[in-house]
Amino acid sequence: MDEMSRDGRSASIPSLEVRFTLGLVFLTLLVINAGGWILYGRAREYMESMSRKRLLSVAGTVATELDRSEVFSFAPGDEREEDYLLLRDRLAEIRDRAELDNVFLFAPYLGSLIDTRPEVAIGEETPVVDIDAPSMAPLWRGEPVALPVHEIEGERFQSAFVPVFEGSELRAVVGVDASAEFLRDLDLVREGLYGTALLSVILASGLGAFVHRSARRLVQLQGEIQDAERLASLGTLTAGLAHEIRNPLAIIRGSAELLAEEGKTGGEAGAFAAHIVEEVDRLSEVLDHFLDFAKPSRLRIEKADLVRLVRETAERAAPELRQRGVRLTAAAPDGDLPVSMDRERIAQVLLNLVWNSRDAIGESGGEVEIAVERRRRPRPAAILFGGGRWAAGWAEVRVADDGPGIPESARGKLFDPFFTTKEKGTGLGLSIVHG
Numbered sequence: 001m002d003e004m005s006r007d008g009r010s011a012s013i014p015s016l017e018v019r020f021t022l023g024l025v026f027l028t029l030l031v032i033n034a035g036g037w038i039l040y041g042r043a044r045e046y047m048e049s050m051s052r053k054r055l056l057s058v059a060g061t062v063a064t065e066l067d068r069s070e071v072f073s074f075a076p077g078d079e080r081e082e083d084y085l086l087l088r089d090r091l092a093e094i095r096d097r098a099e100l101d102n103v104f105l106f107a108p109y110l111g112s113l114i115d116t117r118p119e120v121a122i123g124e125e126t127p128v129v130d131i132d133a134p135s136m137a138p139l140w141r142g143e144p145v146a147l148p149v150h151e152i153e154g155e156r157f158q159s160a161f162v163p164v165f166e167g168s169e170l171r172a173v174v175g176v177d178a179s180a181e182f183l184r185d186l187d188l189v190r191e192g193l194y195g196t197a198l199l200s201v202i203l204a205s206g207l208g209a210f211v212h213r214s215a216r217r218l219v220q221l222q223g224e225i226q227d228a229e230r231l232a233s234l235g236t237l238t239a240g241l242a243h244e245i246r247n248p249l250a251i252i253r254g255s256a257e258l259l260a261e262e263g264k265t266g267g268e269a270g271a272f273a274a275h276i277v278e279e280v281d282r283l284s285e286v287l288d289h290f291l292d293f294a295k296p297s298r299l300r301i302e303k304a305d306l307v308r309l310v311r312e313t314a315e316r317a318a319p320e321l322r323q324r325g326v327r328l329t330a331a332a333p334d335g336d337l338p339v340s341m342d343r344e345r346i347a348q349v350l351l352n353l354v355w356n357s358r359d360a361i362g363e364s365g366g367e368v369e370i371a372v373e374r375r376r377r378p379r380p381a382a383i384l385f386g387g388g389r390w391a392a393g394w395a396e397v398r399v400a401d402d403g404p405g406i407p408e409s410a411r412g413k414l415f416d417p418f419f420t421t422k423e424k425g426t427g428l429g430l431s432i433v434h435g
Contacts, residue, residue, distance in 0.1 A: 063163075068171070112125075157178065249287075257277060301342055304338065306372060307337045328370070331372065332372040339395050350399065362403070367401065372396070375395065
């Protein structure tokens, strides 16, 4: 299920343009990989085809130039006869000239007639040739046969056979073997294609994840911009409304104070008047929050002592916290700590955080601490974060309390305008801090 933003907008895209771009990238990677495999297959097929043609040509030449009566006259035990040795040497010369592994003749079902390998005797069976195999069937019809690349004892070979007929009888078969190690270079290409395919998968996955995150972030930013525009309009309206409300509130408060003056009003009427003053003060505080939230964020950056500001904030807030049984402490380094900041806004931020801590602790009492620390970064990072200048350090301010903490369900909404867990909260304190 798609995540939904605060106002119900779907937080999932990608848009049509993003999907099209991503699809185009994936299609390009697919075409590149498919094209590579197609070229590899065609190159292998072409090389095997050329090798088959060469082997058939050599075998055909041997079958044509062969003295058949001489070959068929050899019998087992003639391996040392001069005629046999001369013919074997001629075949060995053809083998070497054509860069083959072997040239041989055999009679179907009768075994070897002559073989360039000296260890093969006349009449010895040729174990690698099955004359009855379906692939050898064309020989019986007088057609040459070229076998695909096959492997023998870990080495790849390619073989071709040409039939030798006497009349209508298949008397012998000329065979030639050649190494197929010419495919070794193609093996490197194949391994490269596997690597390219794996890299493409990784690249596509990474790109897809990046685009997905970027798209989601874009939707989030669009939502934030719309929220900002809506809040800007609301802020303008709120500012005008707050100014219109202030004057009547001031009159109501003044009148309630007059009614509550000692000696003029007593009993329940005096209590009601005091309650009116209290509620008017609360409404004034709410209006202050709205006005602060609606103000344009124009910062006045200047050098100011952060330690002094923290101590002044603590002194200002301490009396009210003591009335609630809350102890406020300020932990700061000795001496001055000049930093570039908008002093008034930082003071407001600290006060808002302190008031939040006060409210979180409640009536049971507790402790709030404002701590200031100097921080330093290594020189390379200092130059990086300082925009090329020496920016060796910064200051960190923490406001901590011993209250119950922030509920897990509320942590993602802390800085959302108007979100509050308090019964009488405005939900703008932390929004102002964040802004």
